[in-house]
Every structure is written in C-alpha cells, then in structure tokens.
Amino acid sequence: xxxxxxLKAGGALVVGVALGDFRLPVAAQPMPNADRFLGKPLAPDQxxxxxxxxxxxxxxxxxxxxxxxxxGRIALRQMVAEELDIPIERLAMIEGDTALTPxxxxxxxxxxxxxxxxxxxxxxxxxxxxxxxxxxxKLGRPAEDLEVADGAIRVKGGGASVRYGELVGDKAFGxxxxxxxxxxxxxxxxxxxxxxxxxDIPAKVTGRNRFVxxxxxxxxxxxxxxxxxxxGATLRAVxxxxxxxxxxxxxxxxxxxxxxxxxxxWDAVRAARLLKAEWTGGTPLPDHATLxxxxxxxxxxxxxxxxxxxxxxxxxxxxxxxLNATYRxxxxxxxxxGPSCAVADVGTDRxxxxxxxxxxxxxxxxxxxLLGMPRERVRIIYMDGAGTYGQAGAEDAAxxxxxxxxxxxxxxxxxxxxxxxHGWDPKGPPQLLELxxxxxxxxxxxxxxxxxxxxxxxxxxxxxxxxxxxxxxxxQPQGRSTGLIYQNVDPPYxxxxxxAGVNWIADAPLRTSAIRAPGKIANTFAxxxxxxxxxxxxxxxxxxxRLRHLTNPRGIEVLRAVAARMNWQPxxxxxxxDRSAAVMKGRGLAYVHYKHDETIVAMGMxxxxxxxTGAIRVIRVVCAQDxxxxxxxxxVRSQVEGNVIQxxxxxxxxxxxxxxxxxxxxxxxxxxILKFPETPAIDVDVVQRxxxxxxxxxxxxxxxxxxxxxxxxxxxxxxxxxxxxxRPDRVKAVLGGS
Amino acid sequence: xxxxxxxxxxxxxxxxxxxxxxxxYVLRNDLDLTGTRFGCGLAQCxxxxxxxxxxxxRSCSTPIRAIQGKSVRTIEGxxxxxxxxxxxxxxxxxxxxxxxxxxxxxxxxxxxxxxxNPHPTEGQVRDALTGNLCRCGSHARVLKAVMRxxxxxx
Numbered sequence: 001x002x003x004x005x006x007l008k009a010g011g012a013l014v015v016g017v018a019l020g021d022f023r024l025p026v027a028a029q030p031m032p033n034a035d036r037f038l039g040k041p042l043a044p045d046q047x048x049x050x051x052x053x054x055x056x057x058x059x060x061x062x063x064x065x066x067x068x069x070x071x072g073r074i075a076l077r078q079m080v081a082e083e084l085d086i087p088i089e090r091l092a093m094i095e096g097d098t099a100l101t102p103x104x105x106x107x108x109x110x111x112x113x114x115x116x117x118x119x120x121x122x123x124x125x126x127x128x129x130x131x132x133x134x135x136x137x138k139l140g141r142p143a144e145d146l147e148v149a150d151g152a153i154r155v156k157g158g159g160a161s162v163r164y165g166e167l168v169g170d171k172a173f174g175x176x177x178x179x180x181x182x183x184x185x186x187x188x189x190x191x192x193x194x195x196x197x198x199x200d201i202p203a204k205v206t207g208r209n210r211f212v213x214x215x216x217x218x219x220x221x222x223x224x225x226x227x228x229x230x231x232g233a234t235l236r237a238v239x240x241x242x243x244x245x246x247x248x249x250x251x252x253x254x255x256x257x258x259x260x261x262x263x264x265x266w267d268a269v270r271a272a273r274l275l276k277a278e279w280t281g282g283t284p285l286p287d288h289a290t291l292x293x294x295x296x297x298x299x300x301x302x303x304x305x306x307x308x309x310x311x312x313x314x315x316x317x318x319x320x321x322x323l324n325a326t327y328r329x330x331x332x333x334x335x336x337x338g339p340s341c342a343v344a345d346v347g348t349d350r351x352x353x354x355x356x357x358x359x360x361x362x363x364x365x366x367x368x369x370l371l372g373m374p375r376e377r378v379r380i381i382y383m384d385g386a387g388t389y390g391q392a393g394a395e396d397a398a399x400x401x402x403x404x405x406x407x408x409x410x411x412x413x414x415x416x417x418x419x420x421x422h423g424w425d426p427k428g429p430p431q432l433l434e435l436x437x438x439x440x441x442x443x444x445x446x447x448x449x450x451x452x453x454x455x456x457x458x459x460x461x462x463x464x465x466x467x468x469x470x471x472x473x474x475x476q477p478q479g480r481s482t483g484l485i486y487q488n489v490d491p492p493y494x495x496x497x498x499x500a501g502v503n504w505i506a507d508a509p510l511r512t513s514a515i516r517a518p519g520k521i522a523n524t525f526a527x528x529x530x531x532x533x534x535x536x537x538x539x540x541x542x543x544x545x546r547l548r549h550l551t552n553p554r555g556i557e558v559l560r561a562v563a564a565r566m567n568w569q570p571x572x573x574x575x576x577x578d579r580s581a582a583v584m585k586g587r588g589l590a591y592v593h594y595k596h597d598e599t600i601v602a603m604g605m606x607x608x609x610x611x612x613t614g615a616i617r618v619i620r621v622v623c624a625q626d627x628x629x630x631x632x633x634x635x636v637r638s639q640v641e642g643n644v645i646q647x648x649x650x651x652x653x654x655x656x657x658x659x660x661x662x663x664x665x666x667x668x669x670x671x672x673i674l675k676f677p678e679t680p681a682i683d684v685d686v687v688q689r690x691x692x693x694x695x696x697x698x699x700x701x702x703x704x705x706x707x708x709x710x711x712x713x714x715x716x717x718x719x720x721x722x723x724x725x726x727r728p729d730r731v732k733a734v735l736g737g738s
Numbered sequence: 739x740x741x742x743x744x745x746x747x748x749x750x751x752x753x754x755x756x757x758x759x760x761x762x763y764v765l766r767n768d769l770d771l772t773g774t775r776f777g778c779g780l781a782q783c784x785x786x787x788x789x790x791x792x793x794x795x796r797s798c799s800t801p802i803r804a805i806q807g808k809s810v811r812t813i814e815g816x817x818x819x820x821x822x823x824x825x826x827x828x829x830x831x832x833x834x835x836x837x838x839x840x841x842x843x844x845x846x847x848x849x850x851x852x853x854x855n856p857h858p859t860e861g862q863v864r865d866a867l868t869g870n871l872c873r874c875g876s877h878a879r880v881l882k883a884v885m886r887x888x889x890x891x892x
Contacts, residue, residue: 068837069835069836069837069838069839069874070836071836197830197833198833200835200838201829201830201833201834201835201838202819202820202822202826202830203819203838204835204838204841204842205822205826205829205830205834205835205838205841205842205845206773206813206814206816206817206818206819206822206826207771207772207773207774207812207813207814207842208773208814208818208819209838210772211772211775211839213772213775213776214766214772247755264755264767265763265766265767266756266759266760266763266767267755267756269763269779270756335873336839336873337775337777337783337785337837337839337840337871337872337873338775338776338777338785338839339776339777339778384837384838385837385839386777386837386839386840386873387836387837387839387873387874389873415776417779418777418778418779418780418782634833635833638833638836638876638879641875641876641878641879642836642874642875642876643875644875645875645876645877645878646873646874646875649875667778667780667782668778668780668782668783668871669780669782673871673873674877675868675871676863676864676865676867676868676870676877676880676881677864677865677868679864679877679878679881680878681878682878
C-alpha cells in the first residue's frame with residue numbers, strides 16, 4: 001500500500017503540497033487550527049479527502065455537506081463513528097470549506113444524510129478495511145482473526161493489539177473510497193439509530209455558537225447596501241453630502257451597486273438611512289391581484305408529461321360524476337430570522353469569503369468566474385447562518401461583500417437589514433394547478449388529470465442570478481432557478497387513467513429560487529386535497545379511499561399508523577360538520593411519497609374553525625414518517641416538527657405582496673408568520689428501517705401539511721380552501737358563501 | 739458621550755458618538771457579546787432580547803442613552819455550555835433548537851417570565867413568547883423546555 005507521508009511543521013500537520021503564495025488571513029477557518037490541513041486531498045473519490053486519523057487516535061472528518069441547524073453535525077458523526085468503531089467524542093468535524101472539504105454538492109433536497117452521510121460512511125468503511133489490512137501486517141495475523149473496538153484492532157479472543165493512531169497517525173491513507181467496502185451489520189450498530197444529543201445545542205442556547213454574523217476580521221469595514229426602489233433601476237446620482245453628519249463613513253459605488261461603509265456598524269446603518277440617491281428607470285412589476293390570471297394567460301413555452309397512464313375519455317363519458325378544481329399557491333419568502341450576512345476579503349490574486357451559503361463549492365466556481373480568478377484561489381468558508389430552507393440572500397450578500405472588498409482592497413462585512421431580506425431575497429415561485437376527475441357509479445376513479453402552470457427553470461444555470469453582478473454590470477449567466485417544482489403533480493395512487501403534466505411558463509413576477517421542498521408542498525396540497533374531494537363525492541371515508549388505491553406496503557403502514565394514533569373512526573369527510581356551531585371541529589388526512597421514490601409520510605390533523613372570525617386553530621398534528629434508515633430518530637422527529645410548523649405558517653399566513661415598483665411585504669408585520677400561541681400538539685412516529693438506506697428527513701414532512709389542514713377544515717365546515725394562505729378574512733368569506 | 743452601565747454584573751463605560759445607538763450594537767460590537775442577535779431592528783422578532791433591570795427588552799430598539807446607570811443581562815450572563823442555567827439545561831434536554839439564531843432571544847424572554855412567575859401555565863408561556871419568532875419550527879420543543887424548567891408538564 002502506498003502511503004504518502006504528511007509533513008509535520010511546527011507541531012501542526014500539513015500535507016506535502018507547497019501552498020505557494022496562497023496567503024490566507026489569520027485563522028480563516030472558525031475552527032481552531034483547521035488551517036493546518038490546507039493542501040490535503042479534496043477529490044471525493046479519496047478516503048483522505050474525508051478523514052484524517054491522528055496519532056492520538058482522534059479523527060477529523062471533512063464534510064462538503066453542512067449542518068443548517070438540521071442535525072447533520074451529529075448524524076454524519078454517527079455514521080462515521082459507526083464504521084470506524086471509535087468513541088464519537090473523538091470525532092472533530094469540519095464542514096463546507098472549499099479549501100478543506102470535498103465537494104459533495106449543495107446541501108439541499110434532503111440529501112445531507114442520504115447522499116453526503118452515505119458517502120462519508122463509505123469512506124469510513126474503506127478506512128476501516130484499510131486499517132484492518134495494516135494491522136494484519138503489523139500483528140502478523142490474517143485480518144479474519146482480528147476485531148475492531150474503540151479505535152484499536154486486536155486479535156480475537158485477546159492478545160496483541162494496535163491502535164489506529166499507531167497505524168496511520170497523521171499520515172495519508174492514499175486509497176480510493178471503495179464502494180464495496182463492507183458496512184457494519186445493523187445488528188451491531190452502536191451509534192446509528194440512536195438519538196444522540198446534537199453537539200451544537202449547548203452553544204446555541206448559551207449564546208456561544210458563532211454565526212457568520214459574528215465574524216470580525218482585522219481591518220474589516222461594515223457595509224450597508226442600498227438596493228434600488230425598482231428592480232433594475234439605474235443610479236443617476238448620489239448626494240454624498242447627505243451623510244456628512246456621520247463621521248468616518250463613505251459611499252462606495254460600482255455602477256448601480258451602491259453602499260455605505262464605516263468602521264462602526266451603527267454609523268453604516270445611519271448613513272444608509274440618510275443617503276440621498278436618485279434612481280431612474282427599472283422594470284415595473286405585474287399586478288399582484290391578477291397573479292394567477294396572468295399565469296393562466298401566459299404563453300406556454302413547453303409542455304411536459306410527468307405521468308401518463310390510460311386515457312381521459314371518462315371525463316366526458318355519460319354516467320360519470322365529474323369534479324374539477326383549481327388550487328393556487330402564492331409567492332413566499334424564505335423568511336430567515338437573521339438577515340443575510342457575509343464577510344469577504346478579496347486581494348489581487350486570491351479571495352476568502354465567509355458565508356452561510358448552502359452551496360460553498362457551487363458558489364466558489366461562480367465567484368471565481370466573477371473575479372476572474374482560478375477556482376482554487378477563491379476560498380468559501382461556511383459559517384452558520386439563520387435557517388433559510390432554500391436559497392435566500394446569503395449568496396447575494398456574499399457577492400456584494402466580495403465586489404465591495406475588491407473595490408476597497410480591504411475586508412468588508414455586508415449585513416442586510418430586515419427590509420433587504422424580505423424585499424430582495426429570491427422567492428418561492430407561484431404555482432397554479434387545475435385538476436379534473438371522473439368517478440364511476442361504484443365510487444372508483446375512472447380518470448384523473450393534473451395540469452400545473454409553473455415558471456420554468458433555466459437549464460444548466462450554475463446558480464441563482466445574483467443582484468450584485470447585475471447592479472455592477474458584470475456579466476453573469478441569466479435565467480430562472482426554482483428547484484424541481486414539477487415533482488408530485490401526479491397522485492401516488494393506482495388510478496388506471498391518469499395524466500399529470502406541466503404547462504411551463506416563462507416568467508414569475510419576482511426573482512425565484514428553491515424554497516423548502518420545492519414545488520412539492522403546493523403540488524401535494526392540490527393532489528391530496530383533490531383526492532379528498534373525490535372521496536367525499538364518492539361518499540367514502542378518506543382513509544379507506546386512500547388505502548383502496550395505494551399499493552406501496554410502506555405507504556399503507558404509515559397511513560394505518562396515523563389512523564391508529566388518531567383513533568380514526570371511518571366516516572365520509574364533511575358529513576359531521578355542524579354548520580350552526582360557533583366553533584366547528586374536524587379532522588383531515590394527507591399522504592405523500594416524496595418525489596415518488598424517497599421518504600413516505602402520512603399526516604393527520606385535528607382543527608377548529610371559528611365561524612364568526614374565520615380563524616383556524618390547529619389542535620393536533622399526527623405524523624408517521626418512513627425515511628428508511630433513521631440515523632438519529634429524535635433528530636428526524638425534530639425535522640418533522642419543524643416541517644409541520646413552518647409549513648403551517650406558510651399555509652395559514654404567508655403571501656409575498658408587491659406594488660408596481662417593489663415588494664411591499666418587507667417585515668414581520670407585513671409578512672406575518674406563525675407565532676408561539678398557535679403551536680399545535682405534534683405527535684411523530686418515525687418508522688425505523690435499519691436495513692434500508694436513509695431517504696432524507698429535511699423536507700418530506702412539509703409536503704402533506706396544507707392538504708391535511710384543508711381536508712380537516714372541509715371536514716369541520718363542509719367548505720374547501722383551495723388558495724393559500726388560509727387567512728381568517730379569506731376563510732370567513734368562503735364560509736359566508738357556503 | 740459616556741454611558742455607565744452594568745453588563746452581566748460588571749460595571750462598564752461605553753463611549754458613543756450617537757446616543758441613539760441601539761443597545762444591540764453596543765453589546766455585539768463594543769462588548770463582543772454576540773449571543774444577542776440582530777433579527778429585524780424593528781422590535782418585531784425578539785432575537786435581540788436582553789434584560790434591563792430584570793425586564794425583557796428589545797435591544798435593537800433601545801437607545802443606549804436609555805440604559806445610563808442600568809443593569810443589563812445578556813444570554814452570556816445566564817450560563818455557559820459546560821454550566822448552563824436550569825432553563826438552558828432544559829433546552830438542551832429537549833434538544834429545543836435548530837439553527838439556533840432565535841434561541842438566545844427566546845431563552846431570555848422565557849427567563850424573564852420564570853423570574854417573575856416561576857410556575858407558569860403552558861398558556862402563559864405561549865403568550866409570553868408571542869413576540870419571539872422562529873423560522874425552523876422549534877416551537878413545540880421550546881414550550882416543553884420552558885415547562886420542564888418550570889417544573890411542570892406541558
């Protein structure tokens with residue numbers, strides 16, 4: 001076996017690669033001493049890219065996937081500790097640093113564990129296999145005679161042993177990740193499947209966790225960017241004398257990119273408020289009130305069949321009962337609690353950017369192109385941000401910081417204000433779905449059609465087009481980013497005649513990006529509410545109706561689990577509605593097989609609707625989720641709870657508004673979200689499948705929320721809610737018309 | 739202008755050009771107490787909550803001149819990771835955080851509630867936290883954690 005020795009220099013580990021003039025600021029990495037690993041391998045097919053075993057038997061693991069507050073920091077450790085067979089406390093973890101961690105792809109799509117963790121686990125299994133071979137050599141015994149325990153390899157039944165640190169301490173493995181390296185038998189799991197506590201929580205609850213917002217770099221100035229009053233407006237003039245009363249503050253302008261910078265943060269805030277600038281032109285926005293009419297009337301640039309079985313003749317056949325309905329999902333903002341922040345230090349031949357981006361490697365390439373530097377000269381270091389659940393303003397703030405730093409030739413910290421985040425982060429795209437179904441005399445679905453109108457994503461776009469390059473007139477690839485918003489427009493049921501497709505339209509009123517569970521929440525809202533409508537038309541209990549048409553045994557299992565926890569008594573939905581009651585009570589169900597091949601979720605809700613006000617109160621949410629192997633079941637539960645509450649918020653409250661010039665929902669008063677008094681009881685059952693691969697827990701639980709809610713409201717009131725948000729005034733209006 | 743105040747029990751003198759500088763910026767930048775967070779600057783989200791003379795206030799909207807001679811307690815003044823205060827220990831026990839950005843503000847609001855009402859009902863906890871927003875959806879666990887610290891059951 002070829003083993004390349006690492007060099008030891010000044011007590012710090014460095015690899016035998018000359019770092020040249022890649023001069024980095026002091027302690028670029030927030031983790032102490034992490035920069036000693038600079039120059040280590042990064043290729044994702046090498047064990048050394050993922051793991052370094054130290055002489056003292058501690059291990060450092062390198063994850064290209066990052067923990068967004070979603071628990072990867074413990075789950076990935078559990079997967080690595082399991083295969084290495086070491087006490088988990090010995091594992092240090094470095095995340096999302098383009099100079100230190102392999103590119104595992106953007107952290108999105110619920111793939112942190114399902115792909116990133118699986119890759120790390122295979123690297124650890126390969127390391128274990130390699131260590132066993134080394135120990136066999138050293139101990140002069142065949143590998144079959146050896147066993148691994150707590151980071152040491154010993155002869156079975158007692159006898160000689162050797163520690164990992166003695167075998168490879170601070171040296172490279174020099175081997176490729178072996179996709180066939182055997183994984184540990186689930187019967188012997190010590191860490192996987194256990195609800196271990198997250199290592200970040202003690203620091204988070206005591207105010208010690210370092211966020212990117214807290215980073216201070218020597219020589220840094222504070223910047224506030226002044227975004228234009230209209231998208232695409234041209235900056236005609238800036239009156240620098242308007243900030244003369246704020247000492248030590250100056251204007252920085254790169255074409256239409258306008259900022260004030262100051263040594264003191266509050267002075268930058270004050271100056272940004274005082275600065276007088278004259279803007280001209282820009283692109284007016286379409287009317288918010290006619291958003292969905294505009295989508296329906298828009299030119300269809302492409303039609304896509306997502307699923308097509310049989311024909312739709314039954315929709316116009318005699319003797320059929322037919323149903324049609326339109327479902328609408330508005331534009332929504334990511335609503336991150338911490339407005340975006342980044343620090344950039346751009347020199348003549350290298351740049352370092354600290355950012356909470358979910359895609360450090362993705363934006364390393366994008367920023368290198370903008371700066372005209374080789375990719376390896378640009379280092380992006382992930383630091384924690386406030387949860388965004390999709391791409392919000394982090395990359396925009398980072399790009400603004402790097403252009404300002406380049407201009408000023410010193411480190412710049414850009415901190416967005418609340419109105420920047422709500423006003424300028426890219427939004428979740430709007431969705432319009434029309435559904436039609438025919439039901440025969442026996443109550444069976446003879447035909448189903450879904451047609452969705454969705455803004456089309458641009459193929460091969462490297463990232464969301466950012467604000468700063470457009471403002472600074474630096475060319476960047478243009479287009480639209482949305483996430484995979486067509487998935488789950490087709491029902492998960494065995495209907496013989498079913499067509500589901502998308503009419504792709506060119507535009508959305510605002511810049512868009514992926515927002516949690518892209519598209520799948522609105523699509524499942526439409527599909528699962530419409531399923532409920534059909535069941536009600538057929539006079540069949542909603543659970544019974546779903547079970548009749550479901551063939552996936554794992555799907556049937558989660559539906560039955562929810563029904564059992566809710567003590568579900570069969571009856572058609574809506575029949576029990578007491579239309580005269582002041583407070584009407586109901587229950588609803590929804591089901592999703594996320595992307596049709598990932599996590600499976602069933603969800604039930606119990607609600608109350610107050611007739612006089614139209615207010616909906618969610619009393620209880622019951623969920624059963626099968627995400628395959630649950631590496632950390634309590635963390636899976638935490639993810640489901642978060643999905644439930646966040647999506648209830650989106651369903652009950654959230655709608656981005658704008659006038660003809662700009663977004664008008666620019667704070668928490670104009671864009672309200674769910675508050676503590678609204679918190680429902682949440683009961684989550686995680687189905688554990690130790691012998692299956694993990695399927696992802698970050699998003700699927702969001703998808704069934706709006707349908708479960710609307711179905712429960714129908715059960716309570718006999719009225720269907722088909723447009724989000726379900727704000728009291730809208731509910732009251734619908735109730736009044738019933 | 740000089741401002742005299744106590745922060746987590748220690749007397750401090752702060753020099754500011756602008757007496758309207760929010761307490762938040764003084765804590766984060768002058769005193770390096772970054773556990774107190776900037777969330778909105780509008781007193782709408784609660785991420786910047788600290789205690790002034792024992793009362794929970796929004797430091798983003800509290801001018802430093804209003805703090806002259808007063809006593810401020812921040813999240814760092816409660817406990818540390820290896821020595822959390824009982825409320826923080828309850829948050830750890832319930833794993834009641836995700837991204838953690840709003841958490842310090844929530845802990846400070848809940849601490850002020852428990853200081854004045856050691857055994858609140860869950861309804862009182864919900865009402866006390868109505869001005870604290872959380873995007874990750876940690877609400878159910880936060881309520882359990884506060885009730886745990888209050889010695890009650892949620």
